[in-house]
Amino acid sequence: MKNMVEIRWHGRGGQGAKTAALLLGExxxxxxxxxxxxxxxxxERMGAPVAAYDRIADEEIxxxxxxxxxxxxxxxxxxxxxxxxxxKGLPANGTLIVNTPFDKAEVEKRFSWKGKVVVIDASKIAxxxxxxxxxxxxxxxxxxxxxxxMPLQAFLDDTKKKLExxxxxxxEVIEGNLKAISQAYEEVKK
Amino acid sequence: MEKTIVARTGNEAMAEAMRQINPDVxxxxxxxxxxxxxxxFSSFVNDGLVNxxxxxxxxxxxxxxxxxxxxxxxxxxxxxxxSQGLIYMHEILFIAASLRLPIVMADVxxxxxxxxxxxxxxSDTMAERDSGWIQIFSENSQEAYDNMIQAIRIAERKDVxxxxxxxxxxxxxxxxxxxxxTYPDAEVKKFIxxxxxxxxxxxxxxxxTVGSIVLTDYYLEHKKAQxxxxxxxxxxILDIGKEFGKVFGKEYGFFEEYKTSDADxxxxxxxxxxxxTKAAIEELxxxxxxxxxxxxxxxxxxxxxxxxxxxxxxKGIVVLDRSEAMNTQAGPVATEIKAALYDAGIAxxxxxxxxxxxxxxxxxxxxKNVFRNISKxxxxxxxxxxxxxxxx
Numbered sequence: 001m002k003n004m005v006e007i008r009w010h011g012r013g014g015q016g017a018k019t020a021a022l023l024l025g026e027x028x029x030x031x032x033x034x035x036x037x038x039x040x041x042x043x044e045r046m047g048a049p050v051a052a053y054d055r056i057a058d059e060e061i062x063x064x065x066x067x068x069x070x071x072x073x074x075x076x077x078x079x080x081x082x083x084x085x086x087x088k089g090l091p092a093n094g095t096l097i098v099n100t101p102f103d104k105a106e107v108e109k110r111f112s113w114k115g116k117v118v119v120i121d122a123s124k125i126a127x128x129x130x131x132x133x134x135x136x137x138x139x140x141x142x143x144x145x146x147x148x149x150m151p152l153q154a155f156l157d158d159t160k161k162k163l164e165x166x167x168x169x170x171x172e173v174i175e176g177n178l179k180a181i182s183q184a185y186e187e188v189k190k
Numbered sequence: 191m192e193k194t195i196v197a198r199t200g201n202e203a204m205a206e207a208m209r210q211i212n213p214d215v216x217x218x219x220x221x222x223x224x225x226x227x228x229x230x231f232s233s234f235v236n237d238g239l240v241n242x243x244x245x246x247x248x249x250x251x252x253x254x255x256x257x258x259x260x261x262x263x264x265x266x267x268x269x270x271x272x273s274q275g276l277i278y279m280h281e282i283l284f285i286a287a288s289l290r291l292p293i294v295m296a297d298v299x300x301x302x303x304x305x306x307x308x309x310x311x312x313s314d315t316m317a318e319r320d321s322g323w324i325q326i327f328s329e330n331s332q333e334a335y336d337n338m339i340q341a342i343r344i345a346e347r348k349d350v351x352x353x354x355x356x357x358x359x360x361x362x363x364x365x366x367x368x369x370x371x372t373y374p375d376a377e378v379k380k381f382i383x384x385x386x387x388x389x390x391x392x393x394x395x396x397x398x399t400v401g402s403i404v405l406t407d408y409y410l411e412h413k414k415a416q417x418x419x420x421x422x423x424x425x426x427i428l429d430i431g432k433e434f435g436k437v438f439g440k441e442y443g444f445f446e447e448y449k450t451s452d453a454d455x456x457x458x459x460x461x462x463x464x465x466x467t468k469a470a471i472e473e474l475x476x477x478x479x480x481x482x483x484x485x486x487x488x489x490x491x492x493x494x495x496x497x498x499x500x501x502x503x504x505k506g507i508v509v510l511d512r513s514e515a516m517n518t519q520a521g522p523v524a525t526e527i528k529a530a531l532y533d534a535g536i537a538x539x540x541x542x543x544x545x546x547x548x549x550x551x552x553x554x555x556x557x558k559n560v561f562r563n564i565s566k567x568x569x570x571x572x573x574x575x576x577x578x579x580x581x582x
Binding site: 022023025026028029030033034035036037038039042060062063064065066135 | 309329363465468469552
């Protein structure tokens with residue numbers, strides 16, 4: 001597959017790693033891309049480490065095997081980095097995006113990853129904009145800022161449509177999420 | 191025709207096809223990883239998007255029994271299941287087929303206990319290969335959607351009148367979201383047409399008995415009639431696959447050939463692994479190994495003559511089986527292919543691998559290795575090998 005981007009999401013059960021993968025995948029389809037988005041199925045418990053994946057390309061993706069060498073790894077919970085090897089399979093030119101209050105130097109020091117690191121305090125952004133520290137939507141914003149996978153506005157429009165269906169009676173949730181995505185995107189772009 | 195491009199999982203794609211088909215009756219019982227199909231469909235029922243009479247039952251045995259009853263009453267009938275659910279239907283599957291009831295079922299391929307396992311392999315579908323049902327495999331969500339629509343036509347065609355199951359690979363396809371092109375409701379409705387049942391047990395003008403005893407006098411003739419209907423199904427699958435292509439833009443046949451025209455080595459498999467094989471073939475051809483793929487779509491009836499003809503030119507064949515036949519000789523797919531080649535008078539080196547049982551991952555590298563193996567050893571071996579087995 002030419003120009004295929006593979007993304008691995010790490011999170012803990014309840015943080016929305018699977019939702020992040022599906023939201024991004026669906027938005028990419030609506031932006032004219034071919035995608036696959038799928039979670040890793042194992043024991044599903046609140047707080048347990050979980051993973052989800054995206055494949056995004058300009059042509060049909062026929063591979064139906066797990067992602068083993070992602071171009072981007074997004075970590076929704078930095079405490080996972082002590083428990084599992086989040087950079088497994090990530091090539092030297094890959095990108096590691098971490099939700100953390102620490103700065104880049106601190107993350108680089110604590111973990112042996114020598115490639116590109118993007119840090120974002122997605123939980124803080126989510127708390128401030130949505131009112132809950134659920135980091136998945138701002139993490140997508142950070143990922144779009146770091147990768148140029150698709151235009152921010154296209155993702156915002158698509159997510160808005162989707163959230164409008166789900167949160168008809170809670171416009172503040174919709175506004176909060178869109179704000180969180182934009183804010184994280186801008187912070188990474190800075 | 192205006193197609194709508196959406197992002198859907200395999201289960202969502204199958205539920206969407208069911209919404210457009212709008213069957214008269216659905217009887218189902220939930221089981222992972224097929225549960226979502228009926229869960230989504232039941233919301234269509236609740237929201238009034240379909241006119242279906244949804245019957246929730248206490249087991250798959252009852253689900254298929256209810257399907258038999260409703261189909262015998264002349265209703266267009268569908269269901270969905272997987273794994274233990276499918277094999278729990280075993281007894282009634284044969285009855286549905288012998289009563290010539292064109293029930294269409296979505297089956298999400300999953301391993302059979304034991305040990306208990308929820309992940310993909312083809313053991314469930316293969317266990318029902320001799321039940322008299324038409325069996326159609328899908329590589330991805332798009333094919334699952336397209337196959338569901340075609341299955342209605344195939345099953346209901348007068349000279350066929352047999353039940354059909356359409357399968358996807360559990361989790362890999364059922365829970366993986368992909369780009370899907372859907373067709374307008376009106377076009378699907380037009381394509382499948384009105385259902386004119388072969389008989390109707392509720393027709394008081396023409397009372398009949400359904401499911402009566404047939405002993406030494408006519409049981410044999412009954413089975414021969416089913417055999418002939420299966421032969422007719424072959425023709426129906428081609429006709430309807432062609433017509434589907436004309437209307438919706440993608441033609442379907444017994445199997446798909448990928449880069450086989452100049453291939454020295456051809457791999458035969460079913461389902462989602464075919465897609466991974468295509469990617470492996472691209473890479474191997476860069477290395478100079480001329481290889482190709484035959485992806486079997488229709489497993490019942492089995493396209494023996496056509497497969498033998500398609501495999502005639504190559505130097506060696508690899509068959510990947512995602513289930514065990516426990517005959518110690520070959521997996522279910524390889525057994526059929528060997529028989530097909532024997533009948534065609536073709537002797538070819540063949541490597542047969544059992545792979546992916548219980549959801550064991552299959553990677554591009556695994557597939558490249560089996561091609562490399564046969565390119566080095568075209569003698570073939572009668573011994574069935576296991577692919578991706580952990581070293582003891």
